[in-house]
Each structure stands twice: as C-alpha cells, then as structure tokens.
Amino acid sequence: MNYWLMKSEPDVFGIDDLCKAPGKTEPWDGVRNYQARNMMRDDMKKGDLVFFYHSNCKEPGIAGIMKIAREGYPDHTAFEPKEKYFDPKSDPGNPRWYMVDVRYVRKLKRVITLSELKQNPELSGLPLVRRGNRLSIMPINKRHWDLILALE
C-alpha cells in the first residue's frame, strides 16, 4: 500500500465535486508532466490512499482523502483537439499521457492548511512544503501520512 498527494484547484475540481460524481469516482485527467505521469502509469496501485490537496485558492491545504480506483491507463483527452489538454504529439498507438481513476473516501473534518504543514518540523521532509516544489502528484511516506492525519 502506497500513499500519495494530488493537487487540484477547487475552483476547477475540488473534493466536493469528487463526492458528487457518479460512483464518487472520476478520472484524474489533464496531467501533462512527465514525473507525475510516470507515477500514475507505473507506481499507483489500486487501493492506494491519496490526500486531496486544494491548490491555488484562498486556503491551500489538504481537504480530504480518496483512493485509487483504477490503475494507470492512457489519458484520451490528449487525443481530442477540442479538449483543453489536447496534445498533438500524443499518439493513440503510443500514448504519451496517462491517468488513474480516483474514488472519494471522505472529507477531513477540517482543511489541514499548507501553513500548518510548513510549521510542523516533523514534516520538513515533505516534498509539498519544500521551496519551489511544483509537482502536482507526489508520494507521501507512511510516517508523514500518519503525522498529517493526527493533525486533523
């Protein structure tokens, strides 16, 4: 079992949107970064738990928990010229981009804010709080996962 964190802008797609989705499950599409792609394609396993992080909003932080419902498969939105994340260089015969399906587990009782996470010295190794980090998907080790949940 692995643990992860995935970022999304709540104005675009937040934890409440996932909860309202049919089957409370949605494809995590539109990721166009190779490191993040590799994790979705190769490393995420069905049942892995994921923090849902709200970014680029008034109060950035961890808002809920979801789990991997389907392992990596080609992100077909890359093939559709009308799609926002269309990539003409992704060939259906050899897809460049991958996505996973995520399923809602629960909201946290409150949002655990980025500033809280930054203030906690035990979390200083967390990629999320490191300066200049821009990865939208990152692994979380079990120790950090438990520490963060204990803040709830």
Place this chain on the structure above:
DNA sequence: GCCAACGTTGGC
C-alpha cells in the same frame, strides 16, 4: 496581480 521556481522549446 506579483513573482520565484522550474519545465519546455527551439535556435544555434
């Protein structure tokens, strides 16, 4: 809205 950090692109 600003800007630092970082990834990507493309000329050479």
Place this chain on the structure above:
DNA sequence: GCCAACGTTGGC
C-alpha cells in the same frame, strides 16, 4: 548539447 526565452505553477 547549450542556453535564452517563454510558459506554467502556485503561494502570497
């Protein structure tokens, strides 16, 4: 392969 220009991310 180098590197400047440009685009994006995302906190503040």
